[in-house]
Amino acid sequence: xxxxxxxxxxxxxxxxxxxxxxxxxxxxxxxxxxxxxxxxxxxxxxxxxxxxxxxxxxxxxxxxxxxxxxxxxxxxxxxxxxxxxxxxxxxxxxxxxxxxxxxxxxxxxxxxxxxxxxxxxxxxxxxxxxxxxxxxxxxxxxxxxxxxxxxxxxxxxxxxxxxxxxxxxxxxxxxxxxxxxxxxxxxxxxxxxxxxxxxxxxxxxxxxxxxxxxxxxxxxxxxxxxxxxxxxxxxxxxxxxxxxxxxxxxxxxxxxxxxxxxxxxxxxxxxxxxxxxxxxxxxxxxxxxxxxxx
Amino acid sequence: xxxxxxxxxxxxxxxxxxxxxxxxxxxxxxxxxxxxxxxxxxxxxxxxxxxxxxxxxxxxxxxxxxxxxxxxxxxxxxxxxxxxxxxxxxxxxxxxxxxxxxxxxxxxxxxxxxxxxxxxxxxxxxxxxxxxxxxxxxxxxxxxxxxxxxxxxxxxxxxxxxxxxxxxxxxxxxxxxxxxxxxxxxxxxxxxxxxxxxxxxxxxxxxxxxxxxxxxxxxxxxxxxxxxxxxxxxxxxxxxxxxxxxxxxxxxxxxxxxxxxxxxxxxxxxxxxxxxxxxxxxx
Amino acid sequence: xxxxxxxxxxxxxxxxxxxxxxxxxxxxxxxxxxxxxxxxxxxxxxxxxxxxxxxxxxxxxxxxxxxxxxxxxxxxxxxxxxxxxxxxxxxxxxxxxxxxxxxxxxxxxxxxxxxxxxx
Numbered sequence: 001x002x003x004x005x006x007x008x009x010x011x012x013x014x015x016x017x018x019x020x021x022x023x024x025x026x027x028x029x030x031x032x033x034x035x036x037x038x039x040x041x042x043x044x045x046x047x048x049x050x051x052x053x054x055x056x057x058x059x060x061x062x063x064x065x066x067x068x069x070x071x072x073x074x075x076x077x078x079x080x081x082x083x084x085x086x087x088x089x090x091x092x093x094x095x096x097x098x099x100x101x102x103x104x105x106x107x108x109x110x111x112x113x114x115x116x117x118x119x120x121x122x123x124x125x126x127x128x129x130x131x132x133x134x135x136x137x138x139x140x141x142x143x144x145x146x147x148x149x150x151x152x153x154x155x156x157x158x159x160x161x162x163x164x165x166x167x168x169x170x171x172x173x174x175x176x177x178x179x180x181x182x183x184x185x186x187x188x189x190x191x192x193x194x195x196x197x198x199x200x201x202x203x204x205x206x207x208x209x210x211x212x213x214x215x216x217x218x219x220x221x222x223x224x225x226x227x228x229x230x231x232x233x234x235x236x237x238x239x240x241x242x243x244x245x246x247x248x249x250x251x252x253x254x255x256x257x258x259x260x261x262x263x264x265x266x267x268x269x270x271x272x273x274x275x276x277x278x279x280x281x282x283x284x285x286x287x288x289x290x291x292x293x294x
Numbered sequence: 295x296x297x298x299x300x301x302x303x304x305x306x307x308x309x310x311x312x313x314x315x316x317x318x319x320x321x322x323x324x325x326x327x328x329x330x331x332x333x334x335x336x337x338x339x340x341x342x343x344x345x346x347x348x349x350x351x352x353x354x355x356x357x358x359x360x361x362x363x364x365x366x367x368x369x370x371x372x373x374x375x376x377x378x379x380x381x382x383x384x385x386x387x388x389x390x391x392x393x394x395x396x397x398x399x400x401x402x403x404x405x406x407x408x409x410x411x412x413x414x415x416x417x418x419x420x421x422x423x424x425x426x427x428x429x430x431x432x433x434x435x436x437x438x439x440x441x442x443x444x445x446x447x448x449x450x451x452x453x454x455x456x457x458x459x460x461x462x463x464x465x466x467x468x469x470x471x472x473x474x475x476x477x478x479x480x481x482x483x484x485x486x487x488x489x490x491x492x493x494x495x496x497x498x499x500x501x502x503x504x505x506x507x508x509x510x511x512x513x514x515x516x517x518x519x520x521x522x523x524x525x526x527x528x529x530x531x532x533x534x535x536x537x538x539x540x541x542x543x544x545x546x547x548x549x550x551x552x553x554x555x556x557x558x559x560x561x562x563x564x565x566x567x568x569x570x571x572x573x574x575x576x577x
Numbered sequence: 578x579x580x581x582x583x584x585x586x587x588x589x590x591x592x593x594x595x596x597x598x599x600x601x602x603x604x605x606x607x608x609x610x611x612x613x614x615x616x617x618x619x620x621x622x623x624x625x626x627x628x629x630x631x632x633x634x635x636x637x638x639x640x641x642x643x644x645x646x647x648x649x650x651x652x653x654x655x656x657x658x659x660x661x662x663x664x665x666x667x668x669x670x671x672x673x674x675x676x677x678x679x680x681x682x683x684x685x686x687x688x689x690x691x692x693x694x695x696x
Contacts, residue, residue, distance in 0.1 A: 010336055011464050012310010016489060037465035038308045038496060040489040059376065059624045080396050098471060102624075103376050103396030141500055142471045147438065148624050158595075173309045173464060174335035177438035196548035198314065198338035205336065208435045226541075227548035253516060253539075259487045260519055372633060378626025381633045383659035389651055392626045 001030065001157070001164055003186040004287050005215075007171040007179070009206030013194040014222040017255060019170035020044040020264040021276045022190075026284065030157050030167035033136040034182045036123065036149045041170045042136055044264055049130035056137065056152060058122030058145035059102030062095045068114035069093060075106035075115060098142045123149055127156045133164070147177035151184070166287070175209045183213050188287050191219040191243070195230035203234065207241055217243045218286055220279045224248035246282040249275040297457045297572045303477035305462040305470060305500070307493025309336070311483045312513035312537070315547060317461040318342045319564045320571075322552045326425045328451045328458040332473040334416060334431035334440045339461050341550045345421025345428040353431070353443045354412035357390040358399050364407035371399035371408065391438060416443045420450070427456070444472045452476070466500045474501070479575045480508035481534065484522040491521035498529060509534035509574060511567070532574075535567045580606045580678070581640040581661075583631070584671060587615035593666045593674055597645045597652055598628035604671055605638050628652030635661070644674055648686060 006022070008015040016033075019041060023031045033041035062083075064075070071091050076084040083099030084106065086092070095106075097120070107115040123139040135156040137149050150172065157167050169186065172178040183189065189210055193203045210217055219238050224231040231248060238245040252272035258265050265273045304317045314331075318339050321329035331339040358371075358380075365386050372380045379393040380386060390413050400408045416433045431447045433440040451458040462473035474480055480501045484494040494510070501508045509532040512522055516539050526533050537543070546556055553560035583600030584591040594600030599621045606613040616638065620630035628648070632655035635643060643656055646666045656663055664683040666674050677683050 010310060010338075011308050012485070037467050038493050040308070040492055043488050043492060078397065078401075080394075098468070101394055101396065103394060103398055104374075105396050105398045105401065108374070108398065108401065139467065141466045141496070141503065142468055144439075144468055145624050146467060155599075175435060176335050176433065176440070180436065180438065194310075197341045197550040198336075199548075201338060201341055202336040205435065212436050226544045230548060251544075256487055256516060257518065259489060260521060262488065375626075376624075378620065378623055378630040381629050381636070381655040381658075383636050383655060385658070387655060387658060389626065389629060389654075392629070392651070 002166040002287070003154070003169055004166060004188050004190060004283075005169045005171050005182055005186040006190045006192060007182070007206060007210070008173060008192040009175065009202035010194060010199050011173040013192045013199060014249070014255070015192045016040045016044070016170055017259060017265055018192055018220070018222065018276060019168060021266045021273070022280055023168050024264045024266050025277065025280045026168060028132070028166070028168045029162070029164040030133040030160070032134070032153050032157050032167060032169045034150045034153055034169055034178065035172040036137045036139045036146055036153065036178060037172065039136050039138055042134070044259060044262055045134060047128055047134065049128055052127045052129065054125050055121045056123040056125045056149055057119055058143055058148070059120065060104075060117040061097055061100045061102055061120040062104070062106050063116050063118045064093055064095055065114045065116065066092065068112045070112050070114075072111065074109050074111065078105055078109055080105075101144065125149070125152055125156060129160055133157055133160050133162070146172075147181035150178045150181035154185070175205050179206070179209060183210055183215060186215055189215050189217045190246070190283055191217055193219055193221050193234050195221055195224055195227040195234060197230070200230060200234060200237070203237070207243070218246045218283055219243050220246050220283075221248040223251040225250045244286055246286070247275065247279040249279060297575050299455050299457065300478040300575050301451070301458045301460055301476060302479050302481065302571060302575070303460040303462050303474040304481045304483060305474060305497055306464055306483045307466065307496035308489060309464040311485045311490065312511070313464065313483045314338045314342070314461055315513070315553070316481060316483050316511055317459050318552055319554045319560070320568060321426045321459040322424070323554050323561070323564050323568055324425065324457060326456050328427045328429065328454055328456050329461070330447050330451055330458055331428070331430040331461045332444050332447055332469070333461055333463045334433040334443050334469070335463065337430050337432055340419065340421070340428055340430045342552050343423035343426055343428050344550070345419070345423040345426075348419050348421040351418050351420070351446075352414050353416045353418060353440075353446050355415050355442050356395045356410045357393050357413045358388050358395070358408045359411040360386045360388060361407045361409065362386070364405045366405055368404055370402040370404060374398045374402045416440050418443060418447055418450070439469075441469060441472055444469055448473070448476065466496045470500065474504060474506065477506060479571060480506045481571070482508055482510045482531075483513055484510060485513060486515050486520035486522055488521045491525045494522050494525055498531060507574060507577070509570070512536045514539045534570050535563065537563065578608045578642060579638065579640050580608065580642045580644060580675070581635045581638060582606070582644045582666065582671060582674060583618070584615070589613075589671060591671055593644070593646060593669065593671060595646055597648050598631040600631070603635060603638070605640070606675065626651070629655055632656050642678070644678060644683065645686065
């Protein structure tokens with residue numbers, strides 16, 4: 001199955017709105033939300049069937065058995081993550097689950113074998129697979145392991161094995177671990193850029209990150225009319241970086257209305273919707289052509 | 295009591311809500327303040343504040359260094375490493391970008407073949423923009439995690455007598471937690487969409503977990519429904535300010551201008567916000 | 578010669594796995610003794626660095642040739658350091674791939690994708 005990943009670097013550029021519209025236009029049989037930290041795609045999708053939810057386990061976490069603990073403090077001294085709290089009044093050591101990274105150094109050093117490494121639910125993996133396949137997840141607050149969860153979200157789609165031609169993936173913001181996991185293995189990236197100086201700064205960082213993986217990229221500018229000069233600058237960046245420019249989308253208050261009605265922008269009659277349709281045609285053309293060359 | 299010396303964290307469940315807008319304008323409004331950009335994956339505040347006299351400090355993290363002469367291939371470290379950051383073929387290989395530096399490998403090595411070295415994972419830039427001291431963290435490209443950068447940034451202002459505005463990374467992952475851990479007050483910024491409301495709820499859960507006093511700024515509000523506002527009412531969250539959607543604001547912001555320096559209207563608007571926060575923090 | 582292949586099930590009829598680091602098993606085949614066995618891939622459920630750990634398993638089996646559909650950068654670093662030859666697997670069964678290898682129809686795996694990140 002081919003994967004089209006929608007990325008933006010900066011948050012709030014309209015990545016999920018565009019992903020929702022693309023899924024609708026493509027009548028996509030499979031799609032996923034890799035923004036596991038703040039998933040939103042499900043809010044604009046009509047999901048009739050029941051979701052299959054399963055726990056996602058991250059790294060094991062340390063647990064101190066208070067009956068065995070002699071309060072020697074060796075664990076705290078050696079924890080590089082400052083994840084062990086000491087209550088002086090009670091002379092008691094406990095693990096801060098938000099700090100513990102599961103390295104097991106404390107378990108190794110504890111002279112009384114009072115520390116065990118226990119399984120830890122770091123989030124939920126969610127899969128709808130009746131008609132369309134929709135894979136998403138929710139990371140627990142303050143959890144690490146977001147990269148692995150992203151990979152699991154993508155794996156859920158692939159493992160359904162229904163001979164579906166392609167999937168559309170809403171990526172995560174930033175340039176860190178979850179983004180790298182989102183990019184790994186995809187066939188094309190659609191970048192959603194915003195013509196603001198922040199947007200351009202973030203765009204350059206995401207381009208550098210994606211270049212690392214040698215995945216072909218195409219780019220669209222959303223809300224291009226908030227600053228047409230900067231929009232031109234982004235088009236120039238595309239030429240310089242040899243990224244195919246697939247069109248621009250105007251700012252449209254109706255997009256907000258659509259989102260709040262839990263519709264996609266292409267479900268209502270609006271300028272943004274019409275522009276997205278053109279962007280979609282160009283993108284899919286390149287995406288599917290790209291496929292034939294394989 | 296006042297706002298001096300306090301740490302005010304600005305956060306939002308999702309990106310692009312106007313977190314940086316609120317942060318830089320609050321910082322610029324005060325005669326003297328610190329602006330700390332903890333959104334190290336995508337730092338943007340400096341683009342608005344345009345600080346001068348930049349001093350750059352590298353941020354490094356310890357990683358294991360192998361003395362191949364001493365390593366005899368026991369592979370104790372490989373077995374121990376929960377992050378799978380080590381492999382042994384004919385020699386020990388360390389994957390520095392996977393290592394969390396727990397120090398476990400050094401503890402278990404019977405030959406004392408492992409010591410530490412520093413690996414660069416990013417930088418912080420310290421500068422000055424009128425009365426604002428700026429502290430910006432940058433995560434190096436393709437480096438997975440930058441918690442030490444955030445720690446270093448917060449360290450810089452921990453004892454500052456000035457008010458520090460902390461621009462937190464979006465989301466509710468560990469880096470966001472690190473950024474707000476020591477904050478005296480939190481400002482949650484939200485958009486008027488169902489996406490915005492969904493993410494505001496996440497930010498709300500986070501500040502509740504840390505038992506931080508907080509208030510909400512509703513940004514880009516339009517006539518018509520505002521799911522974020524509804525959520526504020528439902529959860530009894532204090533609304534500090536509503537910033538109506540404004541094309542003029544969009545333009546000024548897109549060019550990297552600071553609103554309170556350009557527009558009387560916004561100077562007044564953020565003045566009211568600052569006043570409210572000062573009162574809230576003083577409680 | 579010892580050949581390793583990431584596979585989905587611990588049976589001779591199994592398909593070759595799409596992934597290296599997160600395959601369920603490795604087939605270890607000794608061509609001289611014509612003996613084979615399956616080693617469970619304990620790296621499959623790792624939070625991170627699965628490719629590295631899987632590569633370590635393959636190295637520890639004294640593998641000389643690895644047949645895999647893909648390989649992450651980190652795993653490739655380990656495999657190459659151990660001077661193991663890497664051939665690109667075809668979609669299909671173990672048998673088909675072993676036969677293709679014997680008939681010299683498999684190519685050396687040239688492309689290596691960037692590291693897999695699980696935190």
